[in-house]
Amino acid sequence: MTQRDPDADPPREPIRVRPVSGRDPVRPASTRAGLSADVATASLLEVLHELNNMLDGAARSLSLARRSLGELALAPGLDPGVMSRLDTASAALGQMADLLHAALRPGAGDVLAAAPDAPLIEIITHALDVHRPLAEEHRVELLAEVSPRLVLAGAGPIYPALANVIRNAIDAIAASKVGGRVEVVAELVTGESGEPHVWLDIVDDGPGPTEAARRRATDPGFTERRDGFGIGLSLARRIVRDLGGALTFDARSPDDPVRPGGRGAHVRIRYPLPS
Template sequence: MNGPIRRQILIPIVAIQTATIAAITAAGVWLAAARDERRNVERLAAVIDVLDRSTFPLTSQVLGRMHGLSGAHFVVRDAEGRVAAASDEALAAAAPAAVDVPDFRRPEFRSWRQWPTVVAEGRPYYGARLRAPAGATLLVLYPESSWRAALWDVAAAPVGLGLAAVALTAQATRWFAERIGRRVHRLRGQVARIADGDFGEIEPGEGDDEIADLIASVNAMSRQLRDMRRAIAQAERTHLLAQLAAGFAHQLRNTLTGARLGVQLHGKRCGATGRDTSLGVATRQLELAEEQVRGLLTLGRLERRPNRPCDLAGLVRDVAGLLEPTARHARVALDVETPAAPAVADVDEPSVRAAVLNLAWNALEAAGPGGRVGFRMHAGPDTIVIDVGDDGPGPPPELAPAIFDPFVTGKPEGVGLGLALARRVAEAHRGGLAWDRDAGWTRFRLTIPRTNPEEAKTADEPRPDRG
């Protein structure tokens, strides 16, 4: 069946219920009619028995009373066929002759359908003939219209109730079908919007049925598609960012290397006093810049280096040491807590160093003069967590949902690349980068697995037999 779903639901249910109610009503009417017909026939038969056994004269007055009891008309004809008495004088003049009416036989006349039919005054009657005293004949005439009227009286109530039940059923089914149709229409609209790229959700409504489950599933699909679109857009932006950063880094690497070699050559030629550490600081800063450039090149895939075991605890202490002159100049206190034992993980050291350094630079700038920056590390059996926090005011609330997106920054002179690159490093190592604000501190947690899942999978694969 084609057409709207409400029609597909409404028509079959109403048809089945109508047929069922019609069958029940017909059965009830038939039983009630049969019972009423049997009662009327038996009542008339009882009147006939009284008249048949009577010894009183059958006058018009007596026949009129019998008509009131049974609803039948009575006509008495004498031996010569003349009307001697009648319950209805007008009908007596048009009554058929006695010879035209069959004799009354009780065992056979149990139903009006078993009574013979005669016509008087153009109307049909159920008729029978009995013998009366003095050779007279008693004609019994029961109007067929009375039986039909009695049949309608019996059937009116069941038929009315049946029609009312059909109407109520149709109305209830229509309401139910339209309710389902509206929900399906809303769901169809949502699917159409999803096809157009709008991944909004709709309210499941108050129902707790299969359609509500379907709406919940479509809403879940909308959320997944929305997340996938956001992830794809983020991946495209991050890829573009990495390419741009790697392009700039490729140009800067040679310049930084030349500057570092020039400072080192100057230190060898000119020497430095014991208390003058400026050339050493400059050299370390240039080396730090070179490491950042190498990390950017790794992100941009312009340099590919395999992961190697690296002591991340030592890496954190090294980054803190590189930042110490800058922190002292900015009047920011550095707190470093790392395990005494090495925290080794298989990583690309330059990119991880660049990520930690970006987090530390952000923390230094956010803490401001008189602030504090803390480095914490938790080395678990499977992962290592590097926590970089500051007691600054924290990022603006409106930036919180997109804080890791490229070019998103709350600093007037910021570019918005540090956190995006740090997250790229975490994702490249199958780890993660998260942040929170608690007790006046803003903390960024870089999680790095100890073993790269891809390398572990490769190591577990069976090698061919070189026999």
């Protein structure tokens, strides 16, 4: 039997990796990142599910209110615009519900690209009506001019792009606190390939973009607003590109092809006419 030297260091115990607080042993960084992404996705789905439930309750309440007011539609003193605003809100809630339902389906993919088609003139009208309360709050006039050649044209999944550009224009004017105007001009143009293209010009008379905004307004995450997210215009550009088109953003100039002179911003959306 081997005798241990009493002056030698005591023997060391073998090193063991133990779970901490009942959790799994440490994983490689790539695995942890994957787990974080899974948790984030699950959390987002849970939020979408709860939003869907709240949206359903709001839509039902709105439907009951509309039905009650419908019975009083001819009552003296009732603002005739009330029913119109309720219809707009109801349509917007319906769009939100459809979007949430699509996003919650397994393997949903790009739910914005799968949005149901509708006539372009209806899409433009609805986008303006949805934003009209915000515009009125900031004394912003909303106008539209649609070419007769586009009256029967379909819009394709362009609504989110158009709505985000309109919202961005209203916000820009609101920041100036002096009111203004946002115009949507829709025209049918023959492209370089000879195929028909839809051109949507959104022009405002706000303060106009800064030099940084002119260069980066459509970059994901770029915003100059304290409460902004930097998503709207980048999302709009992505949707338009997916349609085979392009989105440009710049300041208005004295020789602006749509509304010459004045200050403000000019966004042009152009994409192939949906078949």
